[in-house]
Amino acid sequence: MGRVEYTLVPDDTTLHGFFDPDAAPVLTIDPGDTVTFRTLDCWWRTGAQPGLDPSLWERVPQHRTGYGHALIGPVAVRGARPGTTLVVNVDAVVPGAYGATVAGGRPTPFTEAYGLLDEYAVLDWTLDPAAMRGVNQFGHRVALRPFMGVLGMPPAEPGRHSTIPPRAHGGNLDLKDLVAGSTLYLPVPVDGALFSVGDGHAAQGDGEVGGTAVECPMERVTLTFDLRDDLPIGGPVVRSGGAWLTLGLGDTVDAAMYQALNAMFDLMGREHGVKRAEAAALASVAVDLRITQIVNRTVGAHAVLRDGVLDA
Structure with a gap:
């Protein structure tokens, strides 16, 4: 049987804001299969429209229990089990038309270090996925290098786990090198892998020093999955560029x-x-x-x- 291709879009069956080893998969695939996802931005929106209100940091969708990043999945991979390595080939990452970047104005160690607890900036970006360029309301222009901030699997421990901290089996890695053409290797923590993806970034610098990148929805994120049992790793490993x-x-x-x-x-x-x-x-x-x-x-x-x- 050849490779099978699937599509997942954000809806009430696929969206979740946490990792959970007991969550039921919304899709089960074989190694070698491909899944194309459409994702929301980090504020759970289909399009980051200009004029982002910083209060959105505190706006939790009331129908989402355990709110975090807007993840799509989980996807189960047949044969995945602890001791194996999940191989995620990033085939395509296509951003939407708008993005936003926020810095300051919220109580975090880094905003305190910058002296920005009471001051904030919001950059509204218009994105051109064809030209791979973005421009904000002040005329600043950046080259787009889109990637997904969150790619990973739940911890083995029962219960719901935050999407914010990265872990050995992936999650909120925010590695800007995970662009199209790269490959992510992750140790599998649970049977089936239960992989989820979200938190699209159109561009980001190493460090993500302000707390956000060019946060954007993704029109198309195409990933091909495989398994290896001959690559013992204890944390994320990447092939890129x-x-x-x-x-x-x-x-x-x-x-x-x-x-x-x-x-x-x-x-x-x-x-x-x-x-x-x-x-x-x-x-x-x-x-x-x-x-x-x-x-x-x-x-x-x-x-x-x-x-x-x-x-x-």
Whole structure:
């Protein structure tokens, strides 16, 4: 049987604002199948219209219990079980026509550090997915590089879990390199995987320092799923743009950084057959270390090893 293609749109059966290992899947697929999603923005809207009111940060849809990011799913993958690795190939990410960015005006450690508890800015973006450009009401122009902020699976522990902190099995990673053409590898925490996606970003810098990117609905997010049982990983690993990326998560940037580097040393051992001390020495020459995001309670860092850097 060839690959099967499915479509999921946001409605009362597919939308949820939490991760839950006991949630019933809205779709069950086989490895190799493709799903195209249409997603809402982080404020649960189909289109981020100009004039975003910062009070939307506190506006919870009354019919949504456990409100968080507007996720679509969950999708079960036959054969997925703890000990296997879910492979998510990002085939396409097409944003909608509008986006918004908000900074300041809410009590968070980073807005306090910036002195912006009582001051805020709202940028309204008009997006051109064909030209891959966005312009805001002040005339600032940015290149679009759309990706999904949340791709992941629920923790194995019972109950509903917040969508805000990223976890080893994915979630709110906010890694700007997860663009079309990239591949995300995640350790499976529960039988069936129960994968969900949401939180579209049309553009973002490393760190997502203001707390939001160009938040937007996505017209089309096409993902192809596979499984591997020969790739033991403890956290997210990514192939993107001719490079390997290993992600680390922690309460501090230091903790996230060391986790990302330890995962990179493991990867270098698998890919290049080097011992751990040699991997650390080579990484000091060939690996770039970056901050993924600092705004999701659990912060993220990622290590980057570009193809050919050890074969120059």
